[in-house]
Amino acid sequence: MQTPPRLFDPHLYRQRLRRAYRQQPADFLLARAADDLADRLSVITRRFPNALDWASPGPHGAEVLATSGITDHVIRACPIPEAQGFGPWQTVLCDPAVVPFRSESLDMISSLFALQNVDDLPGTLVQLRRALKPDGLLIGALLGGDTLHELRTVMVEAETLCEGGVSPRIAPFADVRAVGGLLQRAGLALPVTDSDHVIVRYNTLFDLVHDLRKMAASNPLVARRKQPLHKQTLIEAARLYAKKFSDPDGRIRASFEIIWFSGWAPHPDQQKPLKPGSAQMRLADALKPQ
Helix, strand or coil: CCCCCCCECHHHHHHHHHHHHHHCCCCHHHHHHHHHHHHHHHCCCCCCCEEEEECCCCCHHHHHHHHCCCCCEEEEEECCHHHCCCCCCEEEECCCCCCCCCCCCEEEEEEECCHHHCCCHHHHHHHHHHHEEEEEEEEEEEEECCCCHHHHHHHHHHHHHHHCCCCCCCCCCECHHHHHHHHHHCCCEEEEEEEEEEEEEECCHHHHHHHHHHCCCCCCECCCCCCCCCHHHHHHHHHHHHHHCECCCCCEEEEEEEEEEEEECCCCCCCCCCCCCCCCCCHHHHCCCC
């Protein structure tokens, strides 16, 4: 089996997450995702006796599961001890890329903003699916391809102008259509994906960078340039950001795309799509005005 290329530095990510907790993390995206998770779970009428919050950087998802009324036992698998939170759940430490739970041992798994930092996303999804009992639910959110597109644009221009080249500074993000395909590849049934676009406004680029550090969202790439960013490059990036992506009041915009995904471990009683050619009416006829 071919080993996936190593893109992310998990040790560096944990270091930065610890630093964020020492400074009090910026958790507004996690809080928003947790509210959305609560809304999505509220329309599900069945119970999930054993539920797992997988590798989320904060306890927000575990808090939703513990108060949802649809589960009896919550496990919080967290990347560092500082992120475990306090609540009625069992805590274990985890590597987001390795799922150590027994096959068919969990009824539901949720994950908020953890899976965009694993090298082998298809393989991790397969591991999560295997840990689910038949008809178990996987639901979660990760950052999508439109995230920080403004920052990526100005960093390329600033580095090219000031340093004559570009270094890999911002991690690649998934595409909403690709995530749906990965759910199917992982063997999940009834896959659903959608995206939520969030605009956050800042006074300057430096305020945005400060928040990214408090989110442990600084460059996690193995191939990152190890030297600090040149001061002149950062000044030029701030100038370009203000020029290209500011509102009339002078504040700049930062985009975050939240991709939501869900899928079910296969079970014989689940809905099945109709076989091609089995429809009783042509689509053209159905769309004709009456």
